[in-house]
Amino acid sequence: MDFSITADQAAQIERLRVLGREHMRPAGWRADRAGAPLPPDDAFFTRMLAEGFGRTRWRPHGSAASAAAAPNKAASAVTQVLLAEEGAYWDRGIGVALPGPGLGEPAILSMGTPEQQQRFLAPFVDPAKPIWGAFAMTEPSGGSDVANIKTRARRDGDDWVLDGAKSFSGNSGRAQWIVVFATIDPALGRAGHRAFVVERGTPGLTDFRIEKKMGLKAYESTSFFLTGCRVPHANLLGGEAYYQQRSGGFKGAMNTFNAGRPAIAGMAVGIGRAALDEAVQVMQAQGLWSDQRLRDRLERHRRKLKGALLLALKAAWLADQRQPNMLEASAAKAMAPPAAFDATAFAMEVLGLAGGAGEHLIEKLFRDVKALDIVEGTGQIQRVVMSRHLVGLPN
Numbered sequence: 003m004d005f006s007i008t009a010d011q012a013a014q015i016e017r018l019r020v021l022g023r024e025h026m027r028p029a030g031w032r033a034d035r036a037g038a039p040l041p042p043d044d045a046f047f048t049r050m051l052a053e054g055f056g057r058t059r060w061r062p063h064g065s066a067a068s069a070a071a072a073p074n075k076a077a078s079a080v081t082q083v084l085l086a087e088e089g090a091y092w093d094r095g096i097g098v099a100l101p102g103p104g105l106g107e108p109a110i111l112s113m114g115t116p117e118q119q120q121r122f123l124a125p126f127v128d129p130a131k132p133i134w135g136a137f138a139m140t141e142p143s144g145g146s147d148v149a150n151i152k153t154r155a156r157r158d159g160d161d162w163v164l165d166g167a168k169s170f171s172g173n174s175g176r177a178q179w180i181v182v183f184a185t186i187d188p189a190l191g192r193a194g195h196r197a198f199v200v201e202r203g204t205p206g207l208t209d210f211r212i213e214k215k216m217g218l219k220a221y222e223s224t225s226f227f228l229t230g231c232r233v234p235h236a237n238l239l240g241g242e243a244y245y246q247q248r249s250g251g252f253k254g255a256m257n258t259f260n261a262g263r264p265a266i267a268g269m270a271v272g273i274g275r276a277a278l279d280e281a282v283q284v285m286q287a288q289g290l291w292s293d294q295r296l297r298d299r300l301e302r303h304r305r306k307l308k309g310a311l312l313l314a315l316k317a318a319w320l321a322d323q324r325q326p327n328m329l330e331a332s333a334a335k336a337m338a339p340p341a342a343f344d345a346t347a348f349a350m351e352v353l354g355l356a357g358g359a360g361e362h363l364i365e366k367l368f369r370d371v372k373a374l375d376i377v378e379g380t381g382q383i384q385r386v387v388m389s390r391h392l393v394g395l396p397n
């Protein structure tokens with residue numbers, strides 16, 4: 003494994019650093035102070051669109067653009083981890099708030115037919131204004147037991163009728179479409195899963211409500227209901243054939259998750275690094291850096307973050323080599339958020355009473371970091387996955 007950062011990666015990181023310092027952190031801070039997500043027409047989003055954000059990596063099959071731009075391929079997983087770490091250093095919430103197809107994109111790319119990819123992703127190739135896509139798996143009854151989702155899908159002629167509730171879906175209230183997972187029969191478990199693209203304004207897609215969050219306030223996490231929500235069969239991702247071949251949509255969802263775990267680990271490390279950098283500034287300003295015990299603790303947190311990042315990079319590198327990375331991805335996801343949480347808690351201690359006043363960036367980072375242990379499979383669930391593997395049980 004090669005640990006060197008290529009010139010191209012270094013340039014991308016540097017560009018993100020500048021944008022992060024000048025635009026992303028101030029915007030995230032503004033949303034946090036307001037206690038609400040930035041509205042879709044906020045000038046920040048237009049600005050970031052002009053900087054090239056908010057676009058899909060999908061290109062029409064066979065187009066000249068696709069041949070030149072390596073069609074439908076994400077940046078390497080290693081690059082994604084490096085950029086996730088740098089982006090979250092400046093503001094993780096604002097990174098998710100950015101326009102674009104979001105978590106729905108990998109699901110459409112991995113499961114969708116070429117026609118569906120064209121229909122749902124083409125608007126994101128060069129959008130005239132900021133637009134969003136979203137992904138909804140989690141339900142009010144719980145998000146960890148993904149195999150047991152309760153939202154029902156019933157075929158009715160040329161349509162499907164969806165009934166159920168979804169929660170904590172990022173950006174879904176402002177999205178053009180939401181990739182919604184439902185089951186045709188709960189008794190079938192994973193084999194019963196189907197993924198639908200539910201378009202904005204579809205009758206029965208109702209009651210959007212922005213959830214309250216302790217951190218990451220810059221983007222909306224939204225709950226909504228599907229009540230007799232009629233979706234054309236053409237919006238069943240992959241068509242029926244996809245599910246006959248692959249035991250339901252569950253694998254599609256899991257692919258989406260596995261691609262994201264090393265990047266989530268990177269984001270946690272980025273938040274932890276930001277907290278430690280802030281802590282160093284406080285230590286310098288208050289003359290605390292002469293305290294060997296504090297320096298020792300600072301170094302220990304830095305070391306744990308570095309170790310977690312190396313593990314995330316290993317998991318990403320395996321993905322880039324098309325080698326199984328489930329264990330490494332789970333280990334990185336299990337390790338990085340607690341390390342980052344401890345780092346922000348240490349920074350809060352350094353800050354002392356000022357932390358309680360809620361006016362310092364460290365306090366915001368302390369609230370932001372917790373979600374990283376929850377999203378895309380909690381720390382406990384990662385440990386369940388790894389421990390089952392250790393004793394040879396199937397996942």
Ligand SMILES: Cc1cc2nc3c(=O)[nH]c(=O)nc-3n(C[C@H](O)[C@H](O)[C@H](O)COP(=O)(O)OP(=O)(O)OC[C@H]3O[C@@H](n4cnc5c(N)ncnc54)[C@H](O)[C@@H]3O)c2cc1C
Nearest residue numbers: 137138139140144145146170171172373376377378380382
């Ligand atoms: C900021 C944020 C953004 C999110 N964005 C999205 C999104 O865009 N789309 C989406 O679909 N979802 C999203 N989610 C939901 C997220 O995926 C779920 O919160 C997560 O899967 C956990 O589900 P839960 O919160 O319902 O907890 P539960 O599943 O109810 O679990 C509760 C607790 O029990 C533990 N637990 C559960 N089962 C076990 C077990 N077998 N062994 C040991 N411990 C267990 C869990 O680790 C957790 O600590 C988001 C969540 C947050 C906080």
